[in-house]
Amino acid sequence: MDTIKNYIPENKERFLNELIELLRLPSISADPAYAKDIIRTAELVEKALQEAGCDTTEICETKGYPVVYGEKIIDPKLPTILVYGHYDVQPPDPMDLWTSPPFEPVIKKTDLHPEGAIFARGACDDKGQMYMHVKAAEFMIKNNTLPCNVKFMIEGEEEVGSDSLADFLEDNKEKLANDIILISDTGMIANDVPSITTGLRGLSYVEVEVTGPNRDLHSGIYGGAVPNPINVLSKMIASLHDENNHITIPDFYDKVEVVSEAERAEMAKAPFNLEEYKAALDIGDVQGEKGYSTSERYSIRPTLDVNGIWGGYTGEGAKTVIASKAYAKISMRLVPHQDPDEITELFTKHFEAIAPKSVKVKVTPHHGGLPYVTNIESTGYKAAAKAYETTFGKTPIPERTGGSIPIVALFEQVLGSKTILMGFGLDSDAIHSPNEHFGVWNYLKGIETIPYFYKYFTEMSS
Ligand code: BES
Numbered sequence: 351m352d353t354i355k356n357y358i359p360e361n362k363e364r365f366l367n368e369l370i371e372l373l374r375l376p377s378i379s380a381d382p383a384y385a386k387d388i389i390r391t392a393e394l395v396e397k398a399l400q401e402a403g404c405d406t407t408e409i410c411e412t413k414g415y416p417v418v419y420g421e422k423i424i425d426p427k428l429p430t431i432l433v434y435g436h437y438d439v440q441p442p443d444p445m446d447l448w449t450s451p452p453f454e455p456v457i458k459k460t461d462l463h464p465e466g467a468i469f470a471r472g473a474c475d476d477k478g479q480m481y482m483h484v485k486a487a488e489f490m491i492k493n494n495t496l497p498c499n500v501k502f503m504i505e506g507e508e509e510v511g512s513d514s515l516a517d518f519l520e521d522n523k524e525k526l527a528n529d530i531i532l533i534s535d536t537g538m539i540a541n542d543v544p545s546i547t548t549g550l551r552g553l554s555y556v557e558v559e560v561t562g563p564n565r566d567l568h569s570g571i572y573g574g575a576v577p578n579p580i581n582v583l584s585k586m587i588a589s590l591h592d593e594n595n596h597i598t599i600p601d602f603y604d605k606v607e608v609v610s611e612a613e614r615a616e617m618a619k620a621p622f623n624l625e626e627y628k629a630a631l632d633i634g635d636v637q638g639e640k641g642y643s644t645s646e647r648y649s650i651r652p653t654l655d656v657n658g659i660w661g662g663y664t665g666e667g668a669k670t671v672i673a674s675k676a677y678a679k680i681s682m683r684l685v686p687h688q689d690p691d692e693i694t695e696l697f698t699k700h701f702e703a704i705a706p707k708s709v710k711v712k713v714t715p716h717h718g719g720l721p722y723v724t725n726i727e728s729t730g731y732k733a734a735a736k737a738y739e740t741t742f743g744k745t746p747i748p749e750r751t752g753g754s755i756p757i758v759a760l761f762e763q764v765l766g767s768k769t770i771l772m773g774f775g776l777d778s779d780a781i782h783s784p785n786e787h788f789g790v791w792n793y794l795k796g797i798e799t800i801p802y803f804y805k806y807f808t809e810m811s812s
């Protein structure tokens with residue numbers, strides 16, 4: 351019998367090459383032009399699950415892109431771990447900022463990844479992290495050390511809001527039944543500061559349209575006398591925060607969880623260096639809600655951000671024009687007890703109320719999701735913490751993150767399952783940005799750590 355310590359170096363090249371093959375497929379869920387690549391990716395993931403030793407695999411059709419399912423049931427009386435991940439990726443643009451093409455993976459060294467990192471769209475979010483689970487299962491199955499049952503559910507629409515998954519969960523409750531859900535789709539503090547994600551923010555996402563005059567106008571002939579929808583939209587957006595960077599939407603904070611002083615003090619113990627944070631992003635200063643630290647601002651507090659804004663002339667040179675319409679895409683990250691549908695409604699009412707009567711506004715809701723918090727006293731958390739202690743030699747720090755994985759709250763609602771978030775990426779891995787990468791060390795460390803979670807969770811559950 352091989353140990354994981356031996357198995358990784360023996361198979362390292364193959365582990366990297368298989369991931370590189372997966373990363374070559376441009377499985378961009380946001381762009382219908384890549385629908386064929388999405389299907390090819392699902393097929394490759396299914397093949398990988400078969401080769402890892404799953405007894406049953408299946409490509410499950412949904413209203414949207416398919417879910418890849420696989421399972422290895424060794425004894426129905428033993429606990430069952432359901433691994434969730436996603437094989438779709440974000441669009442790679444802006445393309446010209448990539449130092450190597452997004453779907454031609456290469457391994458390059460970086461300051462934080464002296465052993466090299468794989469540069470490709472999806473390397474960290476989430477193909478690389480998802481694939482760690484496939485390789486960890488392969489090790490356990492091939493070496494007869496799988497201590498419990500495992501099911502895989504790898505989806506293809508996470509980056510566009512997992513729209514088909516509510517129905518998929520409802521229709522497959524039995525098949526997906528489990529004792530714990532395990533996900534690697536978040537990050538950790540640093541390679542020598544392991545952490546476990548204990549909170550995800552929720553999300554409300556809207557698109558707004560402001561219409562002024564019924565056609566584009568000459569900005570000299572009409573300028574100064576008519577509403578300019580871009581000026582109006584900018585002013586409306588600016589008014590959504592006050593001088594303390596509080597969000598001004600009435601009742602927005604009503605349900606926000608008040609985190610106790612004791613818990614805030616506990617959270618503040620996690621290492622965080624403001625100067626390094628600013629330097630890494632090349633910003634002169636941080637900015638955010640008065641009364642909260644930077645790490646609180648991106649974890650336990652809700653936000654409102656413009657993600658895109660457009661209208662009028664944006665081509666080469668100058669065109670003198672007052673546009674008829676202006677648009678923006680706005681996200682609100684939510685914290686425990688805030689409800690995305692309620693927040694979307696509050697936003698809509700407020701946005702309509704603050705519009706001057708010179709313009710018309712339209713608010714279109716996009717996908718949303720509920721926040722999630724892990725109980726650090728649970729068996730799942732304790733098993734995960736012990737797994738990190740085993741492979742990192744350090745107790746992991748529980749840390750809430752600012753990102754969202756809406757399916758996690760849905761898992762609890764529909765399947766009654768809790769989720770453990772074992773992320774191995776770093777914030778600097780540039781997910782959703784040009785030059786996304788995933789450390790080779792992190793990839794292998796994940797493969798090494800995951801089997802210990804299986805072992806300790808099974809032991810602690812009996
Ligand atoms: N893996 C991310 C979420 C994430 C990343 C959480 C890092 C914590 C740390 C996921 O793929 C993602 O991008 N989620 C979206 C939400 C979705 C509804 C599009 C997000 O957070 O913007």
Ligand code: MN
Pocket residue numbers: 436475476508535
């Ligand atoms: Mn992800």
Ligand code: MN
Pocket residue numbers: 440475509781782
């Ligand atoms: Mn993502």
